[in-house]
Amino acid sequence: MTKHAETRLCVHLNPQWFSWSWHCACVGWRPIPLPRAAGRSRAQGSKILEGQECKPHSQPWQAGLFQGQRLICGGVLVGTNWVLTAAHCKKMKYTVRLGDHSLQSRNEGEQEMYVARSIQHPCYNNSNPEDHSHDLMLIRLRKQADLGPTVKPIDLAYHCTHQGQKCTISGWGTVTSPQENFPDTLNCANVEIFSQKKCEEAYPGKINDGMVCAGNSNGADTCQGDSGGPLVCGGVLQGITSWGSDPCGRPERPGVYTNLCRYHDWMKKTMGNRD
Template sequence: MATAGTPWMWTLGALITALILGVTEDTRENDGSGSRIINGSDCPPHAQPWQAALMLQHNQLYCGAVLVAPRWLLTAAHCRKRIVRVRLGHHSQSPVYKSGQQLFQGIKTIPHPGYSHPRHANDLMLIKLNRRIRETQDVKPINISSQCPPAGTSCLVSGWGTTSSPQENFPRELQCLNITVLSTDKCKEAYPGQIDATMFCAGDQAGRDSCQGDSGGPVVCNNTLQGLVSWGDFPCAKPNRPGVYTNLCRFTKWIHDTIQSNS
């Protein structure tokens, strides 16, 4: 069965105003279909201290990312940009400085060498920060799971992506959504010929999904980082079209070895 619409990858294009974001479509950086996280809710303060925002100039958020070590982020490979500004510890997308916020420059981006576009296999990338983070209740790394998630696992996805699709409406506060890992068979049924071992599908009832602007953000299961927001169908949150996430359990050795060799 052919997929409906255009596959997306969640990437935010630019702030339409100081508080409202715009999104480009193509992957989740330029392809996207996503949701407010659609039908999610405001994350509790301090609940996602590993959540990072990747920014262009003038506080334009374009992707999410995850803090996995004192100087290292993980994000989607399709979020790669020449210049990366990073914001951690900021629950709101307001450009106004808030207590707890830490700002960084990405000085090195290392996409997985097997990343392929437009298939989006191996969709992960490491970003080295210009200095170590100062660990606080607002900013701290998360461990990566070495175990692949079985079907039925309950997880939490977060991001500042659009809260509606195809119309775009971006939230001021970080959004959280509970999703459930689907079986490989269900995932392949939803996207015939497009799923491999570097991906897993997760969703909930119709109308709940991640979306444009959420790319590269964390999927946390059992208090460990299990995946990254990668791609999906457009519009987001369509029945039988779950979100597709980078399956990080397949990459723990590459992540560890790459950090070690570039420290």
């Protein structure tokens, strides 16, 4: 069945679990409205706003998705042959680079990997670019990465984060907005988690429990090109860059990230079934 001929309905089962289980079923030709999120996805080029150059290779799980030499999205190494990114980053053909810091020069330990399969979350709505729900995708690499000081996977969050938790974001996205200016080196910024109430106030009617907001009073934010990159809290991967305000970097309108604790079971099952 082709994508345009089906609608996927997601039902949250087992609400007492820290990690949700999602059941998706094709329900024929009639569309069922899902939560919609106005705002710009962050795949079209990207840098961290109000950040600074990361210490080289301090984020060894950082990945980049490329078409030729063009960066299309960030990503995160979550297993020896698995990278996690945003579902809206999916392209017909692309490669994954690991161990990068500078995009213009060859980095020691840098690895370019070919993609065996791109697996979007089954409830992601490809037909509606304004619907950012379930915005995550697992990439299976054709071969295992060579792990070392510059290339290491990060653990996935099982428990959800909380308001005020300190986190780090990273990416090669634009460092200015609305004008775009892309850096050569990986940039990092410190942010903190917003309460779900504040997140919903910033984007009325657009937020669901599969999303989490983060930012700070200086306007530190991911922006265009940072999609799929990591939100790391307490040493674990808590989120991936999904969408946010346009222009980026508005303190009252934080970045929105896919809330990975809600998808732990799906990610583990998907990777476990294909290792």
